Amino acid sequence: MSIHIQAEKGEIAPVVLLPGDPLRAKFVADTYLEEVLCYNRVRGMYGFTGIHQGVRVSVQGSGMGMPSMAIYVNELIQSYDVRCIIRIGSCGALQEEVEVHDLVFAMTASTDSVMNLERFPLGFTYSPAPTYTLLERAIQAAREEQLRYHVGSVLSTDSFYHDNSDLWKQWARFGTLAVEMETYQLYTLAAKFNIETLSILTVSDSLLTRKELNSEERQIGLQNMFDVVFSIIRS
Numbered sequence: 001m002s003i004h005i006q007a008e009k010g011e012i013a014p015v016v017l018l019p020g021d022p023l024r025a026k027f028v029a030d031t032y033l034e035e036v037l038c039y040n041r042v043r044g045m046y047g048f049t050g051i052h053q054g055v056r057v058s059v060q061g062s063g064m065g066m067p068s069m070a071i072y073v074n075e076l077i078q079s080y081d082v083r084c085i086i087r088i089g090s091c092g093a094l095q096e097e098v099e100v101h102d103l104v105f106a107m108t109a110s111t112d113s114v115m116n117l118e119r120f121p122l123g124f125t126y127s128p129a130p131t132y133t134l135l136e137r138a139i140q141a142a143r144e145e146q147l148r149y150h151v152g153s154v155l156s157t158d159s160f161y162h163d164n165s166d167l168w169k170q171w172a173r174f175g176t177l178a179v180e181m182e183t184y185q186l187y188t189l190a191a192k193f194n195i196e197t198l199s200i201l202t203v204s205d206s207l208l209t210r211k212e213l214n215s216e217e218r219q220i221g222l223q224n225m226f227d228v229v230f231s232i233i234r235s
């Protein structure tokens with residue numbers, strides 16, 4: 001067991017899907033996995049392991065934001081030898097062509113987080129990236145399924161509510177596709193421990209149009225993301 005995950009060694013698969021919402025982890029397990037084991041209920045941050053078409057995979061909630069997500073990622077890697085973590089998250093669009101329901105594959109991330117300052121002193125900015133082969137397979141799956149997708153940078157912010165409500169516009173001016181709260185630190189930790197990673201995001205709101213998916217639309221909209229990620233798992 002680790003401090004925040006009550007699983008026994010071996011109960012977590014080498015490949016872990018990581019949604020922020022633990023109820024999304026339960027939905028994925030209930031919908032896509034067989035022979036399901038619920039290995040974690042601590043703090044309601046559910047984790048499940050099961051079989052998807054012969055492939056053993058786990059799905060673990062991470063919570064919102066990099067501090068919470070980093071706790072689970074550190075423990076998954078260091079206590080349970082996880083070798084690949086794919087974030088299946090949601091994001092807010094920052095560009096007109098990025099529409100609600102679209103998919104975003106994060107090629108890199110910017111951040112306002114200070115978590116990396118202990119690793120890289122001020123003035124030494126670290127630019128994290130995903131595993132190219134996972135990104136390539138995600139793009140191939142999206143093309144085969146004829147899904148709308150975008151590949152580019154995202155902004156991983158520590159705050160959902162900013163005093164300066166126009167802050168995101170500067171990031172948008174430099175081409176940032178979407179805003180979320182986890183990818184920057186996920187990619188940093190994957191690089192630190194030399195494991196594979198990718199963030200696959202469903203656009204559930206737009207900061208430009210103020211459109212957002214209701215809870216039912218979010219559920220349906222996530223189908224495309226699940227199709228892509230399980231295509232990667234099977235390949």
Ligand SMILES: Nc1nc2c(nc(Br)n2[C@@H]2O[C@H](CO)[C@@H](O)[C@H]2O)c(=O)[nH]1
Nearest residue numbers: 020064065090091092159160180181204
């Ligand atoms: N900061 C921020 N996070 C967002 C937004 N839209 C979405 Br979905 N998110 C993600 O959803 C959660 C907040 O609702 C966090 O985990 C973020 O990754 C947004 O407009 N802003």
